[in-house]
Amino acid sequence: MQIADSPLARKLGSFVLLTDTELETLEALHRRRRRFVAGKDLVHQGQSDQSAYVLAKGWACSYKMLPGGTRQIVDFQIPGDFFGLRSILFRTSDHNVEPVTKIEASEILATDLLDAFQRAPRLATAVLWAASRDEAMVVEHLVSIGRRNGEERMAHFLLEMSARLMLVGQGDRTGFDCPLSQYLLADALGLSAVHVNRVLRTLRHDGLVTFQRGRVTFHNIDALAELAGFDATYLDHDGPLLR
Amino acid sequence: MQIADSPLARKLGSFVLLTDTELETLEALHRRRRRFVAGKDLVHQGQSDQSAYVLAKGWACSYKMLPGGTRQIVDFQIPGDFFGLRSILFRTSDHNVEPVTKIEASEILATDLLDAFQRAPRLATAVLWAASRDEAMVVEHLVSIGRRNGEERMAHFLLEMSARLMLVGQGDRTGFDCPLSQYLLADALGLSAVHVNRVLRTLRHDGLVTFQRGRVTFHNIDALAELAGFDATYLDHDGPLLR
Numbered sequence: 001m002q003i004a005d006s007p008l009a010r011k012l013g014s015f016v017l018l019t020d021t022e023l024e025t026l027e028a029l030h031r032r033r034r035r036f037v038a039g040k041d042l043v044h045q046g047q048s049d050q051s052a053y054v055l056a057k058g059w060a061c062s063y064k065m066l067p068g069g070t071r072q073i074v075d076f077q078i079p080g081d082f083f084g085l086r087s088i089l090f091r092t093s094d095h096n097v098e099p100v101t102k103i104e105a106s107e108i109l110a111t112d113l114l115d116a117f118q119r120a121p122r123l124a125t126a127v128l129w130a131a132s133r134d135e136a137m138v139v140e141h142l143v144s145i146g147r148r149n150g151e152e153r154m155a156h157f158l159l160e161m162s163a164r165l166m167l168v169g170q171g172d173r174t175g176f177d178c179p180l181s182q183y184l185l186a187d188a189l190g191l192s193a194v195h196v197n198r199v200l201r202t203l204r205h206d207g208l209v210t211f212q213r214g215r216v217t218f219h220n221i222d223a224l225a226e227l228a229g230f231d232a233t234y235l236d237h238d239g240p241l242l243r
Numbered sequence: 244m245q246i247a248d249s250p251l252a253r254k255l256g257s258f259v260l261l262t263d264t265e266l267e268t269l270e271a272l273h274r275r276r277r278r279f280v281a282g283k284d285l286v287h288q289g290q291s292d293q294s295a296y297v298l299a300k301g302w303a304c305s306y307k308m309l310p311g312g313t314r315q316i317v318d319f320q321i322p323g324d325f326f327g328l329r330s331i332l333f334r335t336s337d338h339n340v341e342p343v344t345k346i347e348a349s350e351i352l353a354t355d356l357l358d359a360f361q362r363a364p365r366l367a368t369a370v371l372w373a374a375s376r377d378e379a380m381v382v383e384h385l386v387s388i389g390r391r392n393g394e395e396r397m398a399h400f401l402l403e404m405s406a407r408l409m410l411v412g413q414g415d416r417t418g419f420d421c422p423l424s425q426y427l428l429a430d431a432l433g434l435s436a437v438h439v440n441r442v443l444r445t446l447r448h449d450g451l452v453t454f455q456r457g458r459v460t461f462h463n464i465d466a467l468a469e470l471a472g473f474d475a476t477y478l479d480h481d482g483p484l485l486r
Binding site: 015045046064066067068070072074085086089090091092093094095110113114117118121122124125127128129131132133134135136138139141142143145146147148190229231233234236238239241242 | 338353361371376385389474479
């Protein structure tokens with residue numbers, strides 16, 4: 001079945017062994033496929049009646065704007081990720097979502113989710129798992145900004161992206177393609193662009209990782225994980241719990 | 244019906260108008276009621292086969308320990324909140340949970356959730372809403388540590404706790420009872436205990452809020468919200484979306 005190869009099916013399939021009915025219900029969620037250009041917000045903080053999406057191709061980022069005009073990037077979304085889920089569950093969206101690259105995504109309405117959960121209740125648990133995993137990532141970003149220095153933050157971030165991408169069949173232990181600019185990295189990691197540049201130079205000089213021309217290359221992934229204190233438990237990649 | 248008055252029913256009821264079947268299903272989740280003493284971890288980072296809980300009475304906190312021995316408190320739980328939800332969805336718990344006061348909580352197994360979702364699919368959406376709201380709070384804590392100064396962080400935190408407590412019938416616009424020590428506040432807000440003390444003194448001197456002898460008293464809640472840039476959108480308290 002085609003849909004079993006969708007990034008969302010691959011991701012949820014790592015939590016629950018999906019039946020045919022569940023796969024078909026997931027397929028129905030991909031009905032309203034749309035394309036968006038980079039840099040133009042899809043979900044708007046403070047607005048109501050927004051949609052949620054499942055990302056199929058490309059990268060996006062979710063962020064909050066502060067009254068003073070600064071922003072904090074909360075997370076990046078890759079294929080298989082939901083974004084704007086809170087925008088359909090909440091009356092008013094509490095965040096923005098911007099495509100980092102051109103993207104393809106399927107629009108999801110609140111009623112689509114309700115219908116899916118009615119038809120396939122185990123999917124509800126799987127989506128709750130995915131949302132909990134998203135929360136676990138935000139928790140790690142909080143810990144990074146609260147308790148890790150620049151090198152540790154960058155190392156942790158690159159290892160997390162690598163593990164997430166591998167789950168949906170992109171990249172491997174040697175590295176991954178990464179469309180993020182140093183400005184985006186800075187807004188995500190709570191560093192200045194200059195500091196990001198310095199941190200990446202240090203990690204390269206120490207023989208750990210290189211980020212150049214849109215490609216992250218790991219030279220010593222174990223030493224990088226050691227530096228970051230990276231423990232992938234929070235990504236829950238140990239294999240399906242629900243069979 | 245007794246259960247309609249449980250903090251969890253009150254909280255989920257603010258998102259979905261619960262039917263009798265849904266209320267009965269929620270009641271079943273409260274079957275395994277247990278008591279725990281303050282200060283002894285209930286959920287353990289790095290361990291598997293942990294339970295989740297719904298808190299009925301008292302306060303708890305979730306936190307991560309870092310390899311160096313420092314800790315970051317991620318959030319506090321109050322009556323009506325789930326905790327350890329990731330501990331039943333993930334094979335291994337990625338965080339710790341510690342009761343701040345003595346607490347009463349109902350233990351929930353993964354199969355309990357599955358059964359509840361099967362019986363009442365709208366509950367799945369309600370629990371997904373609750374989990375999304377938890378994530379939205381962690382996002383705000385990330386924004387606080389990344390982009391807000393000490394006074395703004397504290398103001399934002401106290402206003403968030405106030406709004407959350409009011410939703411489950413505790414406290415009002417004049418203030419709330421708060422069992423948190425300055426050490427817990429420090430570990431949550433990424434400040435030192437000395438800094439917490441100074442920040443609270445400043446807020447009191449400015450006629451905004453007093454935190455003394457286990458009680459937070461708002462003197463000028465509007466000015467406090469202005470200082471914090473507090474926008475309650477992320478708590479989604481605008482009334483039931485699902486009817």
